[in-house]
Amino acid sequence: MTAAIDAAGEILREACGDRVRAGVSMAPLTTFRIGGPAALFLEPDSIDDLHGVARAVARTGVPVAIVGKGSNLLVADDGFDGIVLRLGRGFRWSARTGDIVTAGAAMPLPALAGIAQQHGLAGVGFGVAIPASLGGAVRMNAGAHDGQMADVVETVEVFELDADRTHTFSAEEVGFVYRSTALPADGVVVAASLRLRPGDPEEIRAAMDAARRWRRETQPVAEPNCGSVFTNPPGEHAAALIDTAGLKGASVGGASVSTKHANFIVTSPDATAADVRALIELVRDGVRRASGIVLQTEVRTIGSVDV
Numbered sequence: 001m002t003a004a005i006d007a008a009g010e011i012l013r014e015a016c017g018d019r020v021r022a023g024v025s026m027a028p029l030t031t032f033r034i035g036g037p038a039a040l041f042l043e044p045d046s047i048d049d050l051h052g053v054a055r056a057v058a059r060t061g062v063p064v065a066i067v068g069k070g071s072n073l074l075v076a077d078d079g080f081d082g083i084v085l086r087l088g089r090g091f092r093w094s095a096r097t098g099d100i101v102t103a104g105a106a107m108p109l110p111a112l113a114g115i116a117q118q119h120g121l122a123g124v125g126f127g128v129a130i131p132a133s134l135g136g137a138v139r140m141n142a143g144a145h146d147g148q149m150a151d152v153v154e155t156v157e158v159f160e161l162d163a164d165r166t167h168t169f170s171a172e173e174v175g176f177v178y179r180s181t182a183l184p185a186d187g188v189v190v191a192a193s194l195r196l197r198p199g200d201p202e203e204i205r206a207a208m209d210a211a212r213r214w215r216r217e218t219q220p221v222a223e224p225n226c227g228s229v230f231t232n233p234p235g236e237h238a239a240a241l242i243d244t245a246g247l248k249g250a251s252v253g254g255a256s257v258s259t260k261h262a263n264f265i266v267t268s269p270d271a272t273a274a275d276v277r278a279l280i281e282l283v284r285d286g287v288r289r290a291s292g293i294v295l296q297t298e299v300r301t302i303g304s305v306d307v
Contacts, residue, residue: 005082009022030075035079035303072140073299076301101119107133114208125211162184179298
């Protein structure tokens with residue numbers, strides 16, 4: 001793979017210059033604050049940059065991983081032997097036309113919720129408590145406080161690396177389901193349009209403030225974590241199942257189940273991805289023994305780690 005990585009690096013540098021970097025630690029790019037290096041790292045600022053990535057992939061076959069705000073993500077301790085992309089400032093923008101807000105995929109979801117509030121538009125206020133980029137939120141159908149991206153997305157613009165083109169998907173074509181979508185695996189979400197509804201700015205602000213307070217009071221926001229680790233089984237809450245199984249506070253190495261919210265795993269400075277993976281398996285096995293329910297993760301992985 002080394003020869004392929006070197007070749008991919010040359011192709012990328014022809015398109016993007018010295019913005020292409022090698023051996024970049026991914027730990028600071030994730031909210032877990034753990035993970036090894038990316039063989040190649042680039043912050044694309046334009047569609048032209050993504051065309052360069054598509055050429056590199058087509059000619060070398062190296063894999064690609066996409067990082068947004070780094071939440072909901074576990075990176076392997078030995079890193080990723082491919083190209084890691086994190087959309088740059090060229091994809092951080094927003095525009096409004098009537099009740100529709102369109103934004104670049106690098107736009108932080110809490111910031112977008114704030115912009116909508118300022119325009120007196122309701123519907124995306126739930127996003128103020130979700131530490132994600134718009135692109136990551138769309139791909140994972142992020143949600144909180146009885147709202148989710150599927151409720152508001154009108155269209156999604158995706159750059160398909162295999163086809164080296166941009167394609168616009170309707171909400172129906174996105175295929176939203178609980179904490180997932182049917183978007184192509186090689187697709188880079190570059191923008192999305194949200195259909196919102198008129199609302200009173202002060203009422204929207206009050207609801208957003210309440211969501212922020214709820215997050216501070218119920219989640220371990222002061223400790224490194226990736227957000228909710230497990231999806232909620234039908235009719236159940238993962239946190240309650242973990243708590244009932246007596247696993248609150250359980251730990252493996254530098255990873256532990258939060259004592260504040262049982263569906264969160266928090267990490268210490270010496271934690272590894274292997275610690276997190278082992279703790280996930282410990283929790284899954286404990287819940288299965290206690291309730292017969294097998295928990296499924298919503299954590300996305302990069303590299304040689306599987307949960």
